[in-house]
Amino acid sequence: MNNKINSTQTVDKTKKQKTYLISTWGCQMNEHDSEKMAGMLDGMGYACTDDIQHTDLIIYNTCLVRENAELKVYGNLGELKALKRDRPDLIIAVSGCMMQKKEIRDIIKEKYSFVDIMFGTHNLHKLPQFIANHNQTSKMIIDVWEEGGEIIEGLPVQRKYGFKAFVNIMYGCNNFCSYCIVPYTRGRERSRNPKDIVNEVIKLSKEGYKEITLLGQNVNSYGKTLENKISFAQLLRMIDKIEGIERIRFMTSHPKDLSEELILSMKECTSVCEHLHLPFQAGSNRILEIMNRKYTKEKYLEHVNKLKKEIPNISITTDIIVGFPGETEEDFEDTLDVVRKVGFHSAFTFLYSVREGTPAEKMENQVSDDVKRKRFQMLLDVLHPINYEANKKYEGKVVEVLVEDTSKNNKKVLSGRTRTNKLVHFEGNKDLIGTLVNVEIIKAKTWTLEGKINEK
Numbered sequence: 062m063n064n065k066i067n068s069t070q071t072v073d074k075t076k077k078q079k080t081y082l083i084s085t086w087g088c089q090m091n092e093h094d095s096e097k098m099a100g101m102l103d104g105m106g107y108a109c110t111d112d113i114q115h116t117d118l119i120i121y122n123t124c125l126v127r128e129n130a131e132l133k134v135y136g137n138l139g140e141l142k143a144l145k146r147d148r149p150d151l152i153i154a155v156s157g158c159m160m161q162k163k164e165i166r167d168i169i170k171e172k173y174s175f176v177d178i179m180f181g182t183h184n185l186h187k188l189p190q191f192i193a194n195h196n197q198t199s200k201m202i203i204d205v206w207e208e209g210g211e212i213i214e215g216l217p218v219q220r221k222y223g224f225k226a227f228v229n230i231m232y233g234c235n236n237f238c239s240y241c242i243v244p245y246t247r248g249r250e251r252s253r254n255p256k257d258i259v260n261e262v263i264k265l266s267k268e269g270y271k272e273i274t275l276l277g278q279n280v281n282s283y284g285k286t287l288e289n290k291i292s293f294a295q296l297l298r299m300i301d302k303i304e305g306i307e308r309i310r311f312m313t314s315h316p317k318d319l320s321e322e323l324i325l326s327m328k329e330c331t332s333v334c335e336h337l338h339l340p341f342q343a344g345s346n347r348i349l350e351i352m353n354r355k356y357t358k359e360k361y362l363e364h365v366n367k368l369k370k371e372i373p374n375i376s377i378t379t380d381i382i383v384g385f386p387g388e389t390e391e392d393f394e395d396t397l398d399v400v401r402k403v404g405f406h407s408a409f410t411f412l413y414s415v416r417e418g419t420p421a422e423k424m425e426n427q428v429s430d431d432v433k434r435k436r437f438q439m440l441l442d443v444l445h446p447i448n449y450e451a452n453k454k455y456e457g458k459v460v461e462v463l464v465e466d467t468s469k470n471n472k473k474v475l476s477g478r479t480r481t482n483k484l485v486h487f488e489g490n491k492d493l494i495g496t497l498v499n500v501e502i503i504k505a506k507t508w509t510l511e512g513k514i515n516e517k
């Protein structure tokens with residue numbers, strides 16, 4: 062969870078400027094939605110705060126992808142009850158993917174009746190209106206759209222960083238992987254007009270942004286819903302031409318839509334980073350089919366080989382689900398086999414979580430929690446030495462790092478990322494935040510690299 066969004070507005074207590082706090086769960090799509098809400102609130106004269114005890118507005122921007130994300134939101138909401146009792150003027154809003162589900166809205170209406178506003182993923186642009194209506198009526202406002210309408214352009218955005226930015230290129234998902242709730246919370250796939258995307262990136266470049274991350278649930282199928290169809294590879298080439306943007310990243314790629322054209326544009330576009338997040342979820346062809354992923358283990362490995370051939374220093378990262386219904390020991394072995402063969406630089410690993418309303422919920426042969434946990438540990442035992450090996454190859458090399466922050470534990474230590482998305486720690490002045498520096502890697506760890514600034 063992350064609740065820090067920088068605000069241009071500073072808190073002036075003499076003027077009693079109103080403040081807001083946004084807590085965000087879930088993916089980058091949600092993080093960016095929170096940046097848009099922050100932009101609208103700044104426009105209304107609110108300032109950002111992390112002081113939950115005294116803020117005027119709390120927004121929980123929620124995620125529904127796994128049960129634990131959902132439970133955390135209920136836990137946090139429970140803690141707000143006393144705050145609201147002591148300060149009835151405090152406005153509490155809940156937004157995001159959980160709100161797209163009627164059953165959850167009903168639970169909140171009943172058990173957390175102190176919540177003032179509920180809205181969903183498709184109508185967050187109405188936030189100023191919701192607040193105004195609530196202020197006038199003091200009534201609970203519930204406004205959720207079942208489907209996304211036309212894409213709303215031009216919303217103000219208050220970005221968390223001044224040097225790297227998220228840019229939506231598409232919304233929704235049409236893939237309906239059988240375990241996944243996202244197509245139900247984010248609606249059908251729709252692509253933004255390439256002109257709007259390019260104009261946004263040009264504007265960001267003029268404002269000094271160096272890195273952009275193009276966002277979509279399945280960026281490889283970008284452009285299919287446009288009148289004048291263009292591919293994601295073509296979009297990358299258009300953005301690559303924009304001066305001032307040093308790094309282009311994108312999330313997430315679906316293996317079924319990964320084209321040779323895309324691999325080639327990644328190779329040829331100088332700003333596109335040598336990193337690909339390519340979730341494979343499971344190694345067994347039988348499980349992949351029941352997951353409705355529409356590729357095989359062999360096809361996935363073929364993609365990886367092509368990527369490594371064309372972009373030799375590429376880092377490939379992934380998502381893996383353990384314990385999908387019906388997964389046998391043999392199926393799980395296939396997952397381990399893919400992990401061993403690819404040599405992932407890192408992976409997000411998940412225990413399969415039953416999501417109400419998805420086809421996998423109805424599957425009878427659910428794997429027991431004990432077996433899931435045992436396999437999960439086995440997966441980590443295989444994965445971590447491989448991640449370490451991938452990092453070890455950086456020792457002695459000089460890499461370009463975009464400095465992002467000071468280290469959480471030691472303010473004299475800076476942290477940043479390589480083009481291959483490796484987290485690097487090194488000593489340096491915090492004025493370097495937002496700049497590109499060369500760092501010599503001294504020591505590799507499983508998840509991070511340690512280095513020193515290379516003055517040459």
Ligand code: SAH
Binds near residue numbers: 240241381412416
């Ligand atoms: N659109 C992206 C990511 C969507 S959600 C993609 O297709 O890659 C991020 C990750 O959460 C997925 O890649 C998957 O690994 C995981 N996930 C989704 N539903 C899940 C579930 N029910 N249980 C466990 N993990 C899940």
Ligand code: SF4
Binds near residue numbers: 237243278
């Ligand atoms: Fe979910 Fe699959 Fe769509 Fe990703 S591609 S959001 S995993 S349905």
Ligand code: F3S
Binds near residue numbers: 158242
């Ligand atoms: Fe979660 Fe919604 Fe993202 S369910 S992962 S916040 S699209």
